Amino acid sequence: MFKIERIRRIKEILKDCGQIxxxxxxTLLNVSDATIRNDLEELEQEGFLTxxxxxxxxxxxxxxxxxxxxxxxxxxxxxxxxxxxxxIASKLIREREWIFxxxxxxxxYIAKALRxxxxxxILTNNFGVAGVLRDVPNIKVLFLGGQMExxxxxxxxxxxxxELHNIYLDKAFFSIDGLDLHAGYTxxxxxxxxxxxxxxxxxxxxxxxxxxxxFDQRAxxxxxxxxxxxxxxxxxxxxDVYKRYFIEHGIxxxxxxxxxxxxx
Amino acid sequence: MEExxxxxxxxxxxxxxxxxxxxxxxxxxxxxxxxxxxxxxGKTVFAKLLAGxxxxxxxxxxxxxxxxxxxxxxxxxxxxxxMIQQEQVLFPALTVRDNIISxxxxxxxxxxIWAPSKKKADQICRQYLSKFGLDLDLDAPVSSLSAMxxxxxxLVRALLGRPRVLILDxxxxxxxxxxxxxxxxxLEELKREQVAIIIITHNYSVLLxxxxxxxxxxxxxxxGSYSREEFSNPDFREHIDKLKMNFTYPSLRLTPGEExxxxxxxxxxxxxxxxxxxREGEIIGLAGLVSSGRTSLVxxxxxxxxxxxxxxxxxxxxxxxxxxxxxxVDADMALFNCQSIPFNxxxxxxxxxxxxxxxxxxxxxxxxxxxxxxxxxRNVKPDTRVAHLSTGNKQKLIIARSLFNHSNIYIYNEPTxxxxxxxxxxxxxxxxxxxxxxxxxxxISSDFSELIGMCSRIILLKDGRQIGNYxxxxxxxxxxxxxxx
Numbered sequence: 001m002f003k004i005e006r007i008r009r010i011k012e013i014l015k016d017c018g019q020i021x022x023x024x025x026x027t028l029l030n031v032s033d034a035t036i037r038n039d040l041e042e043l044e045q046e047g048f049l050t051x052x053x054x055x056x057x058x059x060x061x062x063x064x065x066x067x068x069x070x071x072x073x074x075x076x077x078x079x080x081x082x083x084x085x086x087x088i089a090s091k092l093i094r095e096r097e098w099i100f101x102x103x104x105x106x107x108x109y110i111a112k113a114l115r116x117x118x119x120x121x122i123l124t125n126n127f128g129v130a131g132v133l134r135d136v137p138n139i140k141v142l143f144l145g146g147q148m149e150x151x152x153x154x155x156x157x158x159x160x161x162x163e164l165h166n167i168y169l170d171k172a173f174f175s176i177d178g179l180d181l182h183a184g185y186t187x188x189x190x191x192x193x194x195x196x197x198x199x200x201x202x203x204x205x206x207x208x209x210x211x212x213x214x215f216d217q218r219a220x221x222x223x224x225x226x227x228x229x230x231x232x233x234x235x236x237x238x239x240d241v242y243k244r245y246f247i248e249h250g251i252x253x254x255x256x257x258x259x260x261x262x263x264x
Numbered sequence: 265m266e267e268x269x270x271x272x273x274x275x276x277x278x279x280x281x282x283x284x285x286x287x288x289x290x291x292x293x294x295x296x297x298x299x300x301x302x303x304x305x306g307k308t309v310f311a312k313l314l315a316g317x318x319x320x321x322x323x324x325x326x327x328x329x330x331x332x333x334x335x336x337x338x339x340x341x342x343x344x345x346x347m348i349q350q351e352q353v354l355f356p357a358l359t360v361r362d363n364i365i366s367x368x369x370x371x372x373x374x375x376x377i378w379a380p381s382k383k384k385a386d387q388i389c390r391q392y393l394s395k396f397g398l399d400l401d402l403d404a405p406v407s408s409l410s411a412m413x414x415x416x417x418x419l420v421r422a423l424l425g426r427p428r429v430l431i432l433d434x435x436x437x438x439x440x441x442x443x444x445x446x447x448x449x450x451l452e453e454l455k456r457e458q459v460a461i462i463i464i465t466h467n468y469s470v471l472l473x474x475x476x477x478x479x480x481x482x483x484x485x486x487x488g489s490y491s492r493e494e495f496s497n498p499d500f501r502e503h504i505d506k507l508k509m510n511f512t513y514p515s516l517r518l519t520p521g522e523e524x525x526x527x528x529x530x531x532x533x534x535x536x537x538x539x540x541x542x543r544e545g546e547i548i549g550l551a552g553l554v555s556s557g558r559t560s561l562v563x564x565x566x567x568x569x570x571x572x573x574x575x576x577x578x579x580x581x582x583x584x585x586x587x588x589x590x591x592x593v594d595a596d597m598a599l600f601n602c603q604s605i606p607f608n609x610x611x612x613x614x615x616x617x618x619x620x621x622x623x624x625x626x627x628x629x630x631x632x633x634x635x636x637x638x639x640x641x642r643n644v645k646p647d648t649r650v651a652h653l654s655t656g657n658k659q660k661l662i663i664a665r666s667l668f669n670h671s672n673i674y675i676y677n678e679p680t681x682x683x684x685x686x687x688x689x690x691x692x693x694x695x696x697x698x699x700x701x702x703x704x705x706x707x708i709s710s711d712f713s714e715l716i717g718m719c720s721r722i723i724l725l726k727d728g729r730q731i732g733n734y735x736x737x738x739x740x741x742x743x744x745x746x747x748x749x
Contacts, residue, residue: 024630087700091516230512236640236693240686247685252512255690257697258638261670263616264630 006031007039014049014058017262018080021055028264076128081211081235082106084256086113088233089173089209092254095119097170100199101129103154103192106175106209108132114139123169125155125195149191156191160198172203178217179210181241184226186219193221200229207231212238227251267293267458268328270345270429275313275323279652281643283309285484286323291429291477293458296451298471300464301481302684303656304642307464308350310481311431314462315347316340344428348418348435350655350682351596356407363406363417364389368424392420395450411592412439412554430454432463434655434682436470440553440710441745448474466684468504511685513717516696518545520720523579524673524704525565530574533560534728537574540721542673542704547695549719549736550708553748557728558708562589562675565706578673586671588612590679592708595658601651606632608650608661612669635664640690655682663691672703679707680714692718712741724748 006029013020013028025036040056043049049056060078086109093099093114101107101124108128114120118138124130125144133141146157157163174196178186185208187193200206206228212235226242227249236255246253270291277284284306291297299307312318314325316334324331327343334340340347354363365372365385372388373380380388389402396416406414415435422430436444444467451461451474465471471478472495479489480503490500521544529539534557542548552558563569565576566587578585591598599608606628610617617627632646639660644653653661659682666674676695680688695705695718709715715722716736724732724747732747 027626028630088516088696091518091700236638236690240640240642243686243689247511247689250512252514253689253693254514254516254696255693257690257693259667259670259694259697259701262634264627264634 003039006035007043010036010039010043011048013262013264014056016260018258019055019057023054024264076105076108079105079109079211080258081213081256082109082209083112084235084258085209085211085233086110088254088256089207090114090117092207092231092233093117093120093171097121098123098168100124100169100172100203101126102172102174102195102199103149103152103189104175106211107173110173110209123167125157127153127155149189152189152192156195160194164198164202167202169199169203170205172199172206173209174199174206175209175211176214176223177219179214179226179242180216180218181226181245183218183222185223185228186217187221187223188219190221193223196223205231207233209233211235215239215242268428268460269293270314270460271326271329272314273324273326275310275325276321277306277309277313277318278321280648282484284313284320287481287484287486289479289486289489291460291462293428293460294455295476296455296461296463296474297477297479298463298465298475299479299481300466300471303682303687304654305481306484307481308433308655309484311347311433311462311464312349314340314429315345315431317347317349341425344426345431346422346425346427346429347431348415348422348433350433350594352414352594353418354406354414357405359403360400360406360409360417361385361389361402364392364421364424366421368421371424371426388424389420392423396420397446410554410559411594412443415439427459429460429462432461434464434466436463436465436467442749443554444470466682471504511688511713511717513714514689514692514696515717516699517720518699520544520546521702524581524585526577526579527561527565528574528577530564530571530576532564532571532573533557533569535560535564535569536729538564538723538725538728538730539574540723540730540733542706544672544702544704545699546721547699547705547707547719549715549722550706550725551710551712551715551722551744551748552725553710556725556748558677558725559592560728561725562591562677562708565675585673586669587673587675588666588669588671589675590662590666590677592677595655595662595682598662599650599658603650604632605636605644605646605648605650605653605661609635609664609668612665616668631668635668639664639667639694640687656684656687659683660687663694667694672701673706674698674703675706675708677708678710680709680711712744716741716744 009029022033022036026033040051044051047059049058082105085106089110090113096119098121101111101122103126107126111129111132115136121140123142130141130143133139144155144157144163146155148155176185177188208229210232215238226245231252233254236257272287272289275284275287287310301307313320316337316339325334332343369379372385386402393400398416477491479486494500523541523543525542527538527540529537531537550558560569609632610628614623617623619627629646636644641657641660644657680691683691698705707719716739719736722734722736723730726748
């Protein structure tokens with residue numbers, strides 16, 4: 001197979017399945033691993049994909065329809081797992097509800113999935129969320145002001161209790177830095193700790209949006225045990241022990257599941 | 265019959281890996297002994313060793329303390345050990361009568377030479393079938409029976425052999441709660457006749473209601489046995505809580521989109537004026553007891569049933585669309601047992617694995633590996649033999665096959681039977697993913713809490729008549745089973 005043809009096939013395959021390892025590609029195209037690695041390297045320079053150990057993952061297409069969102073797209077590294085979580089989370093939100101979206105990129109993806117919706121009220125301290133929803137006409141966004149946290153792209157309100165005094169929320173979504181069977185939910189940004197606990201009190205339901213990379217990880221500060229919340233949204237490829245834990249503790253576990261047919 | 269015990273000592277079975285590992289187990293006559301555990305932990309293999317279906321690698325089986333040799337099914341049956349396997353072991357083309365009597369001629373008739381008279385055989389068949397509230401046409405071929413009726417026919421055949429040890433593998437998985445009750449009322453009777461009954465089950469409520477002793481299998485070995493008095497033991501509770509069936513369903517209610525299937529006042533076969541539609545993004549439940557017309561309805565949607573009035577139409581697609589069906593037949597019948605796992609997965613659409621007009625093994629294996637990975641099969645490699653898969657994994661394989669052929673209409677009949685809690689959670693999330701992609705799912709189940717947990721609406725069928733089409737928002741399991749009574 002000629003190189004040009006091979007590159008075209010690799011592009012097709014990656015568009016279909018998003019991510020693939022070198023060995024599958026080499027069996028598929030009947031060439032050696034080394035050839036595939038060369039091709040992938042070239043495609044990486046082209047900006048089509050990103051390589052990782054043993055394989056490659058496609059870069060997100062530049063979306064034209066969401067041109068307003070692009071400036072934020074550039075700031076957030078594309079993550080398929082988080083995007084899937086965002087879609088499921090957005091479906092749990094009903095019309096006329098008051099929603100809190102916490103700091104982090106996962107909640108940014110929830111906001112992104114909400115762009116086609118209307119008649120939803122959002123309270124947030126996340127610049128990403130506010131940015132992606134700023135031009136959506138029928139979603140009301142309330143932004144919590146405060147000291148700006150540069151790295152995490154969110155604000156820390158001076159007195160959250162005062163801000164949230166006499167406010168009630170239907171659902172609050174948070175992401176977390178680590179989830180471990182023994183350590184529970186853990187954070188590295190200590191400021192987020194207060195935000196989560198205060199908002200939880202004000203919200204009828206708290207939902208954790210945790211992608212699979214956070215499992216079996218431990219960060220600095222413990223927020224609570226895994227049964228802290230009743231609903232978790234995650235990816236399908238998390239370790240079995242966690243699925244069993246969720247079932248045993250009556251935690252509603254949504255997992256994204258990629259059904260898109262791939263073509264080899 | 266007198267009392268006895270059946271024991272195993274260090275029973276071990278090694279195939280490509282250790283399936284059963286040093287099991288020491290004792291069952292007593294006059295007790296119902298349940299074996300529980302997750303999918304693929306070796307419950308079925310262990311039972312098959314007892315019944316002589318598979319041969320042990322080492323260890324021994326003892327009755328009343330003395331060693332017995334079981335090398336095949338006949339030697340097991342001579343000892344009075346009978347097993348109702350999960351797979352169907354029937355002659356599909358033979359009549360109900362022949363299936364029950366075959367192998368039991370000597371036990372039915374008194375002559376050593378002649379087969380028992382038809383009259384005598386009929387009388388015996390009727391007598392046993394009526395114990396389960398069944399009145400079957402004895403001349404009908406077994407293939408025309410429903411899954412539950414086939415199970416009972418198998419059970420009756422075993423009963424004619426006057427078993428001392430009766431092993432039931434997942435008897436309750438496709439039965440409704442009423443049918444379970446009838447069956448167990450009968451098993452209680454057998455218990456009084458000093459039969460040792462061993463059941464394998466995933467059904468937690470069956471366990472607590474009917475069983476006298478429970479053994480828990482984990483990783484091929486028994487990690488605990490508890491008698492009824494010990495059921496309140498915290499140790500036991502902990503094990504049970506893990507297997508408990510009250511499940512938190514990941515329900516996802518989407519706004520329904522376009523109509524995909526319209527069932528417009530159809531009658532024909534068993535059905536009388538059934539009317540509802542399936543829309544994009546919806547999981548619709550179908551509840552009804554066995555022989556309420558569920559199977560006829562599926563056939564009607566497939567176009568396999570002659571309708572006397574009404575029609576099934578597919579708005580939005582010009583020609584008849586693909587419909588993906590998981591039927592109620594046992595996993596064994598639905599799979600190509602002699603073929604590889606990748607073959608079984610890709611069998612729903614061979615067009616996708618063609619290369620230059622021929623099917624390509626390479627492509628088949630790639631897809632196979634991809635789906636094994638995607639559906640989180642445990643302990644399975646692409647070259648594992650299908651016949652050696654655990655029942656849970658066989659069921660997953662059927663699900664994988666239905667997903668391989670992409671379409672937007674799915675009819676799943678009892679998809680969660682034989683699945684443990686983790687795999688069920690995975691399946692429910694697959695259903696969610698299907699509707700997120702704009703598909704519609706018709707979920708047929710005898711587990712009413714599952715229907716209420718996952719579906720947005722439930723269609724109730726009774727004797728072929730549609731007696732309800734309810735939103736699940738305010739529906740309870742009790743209300744649902746009351747409606748169907």
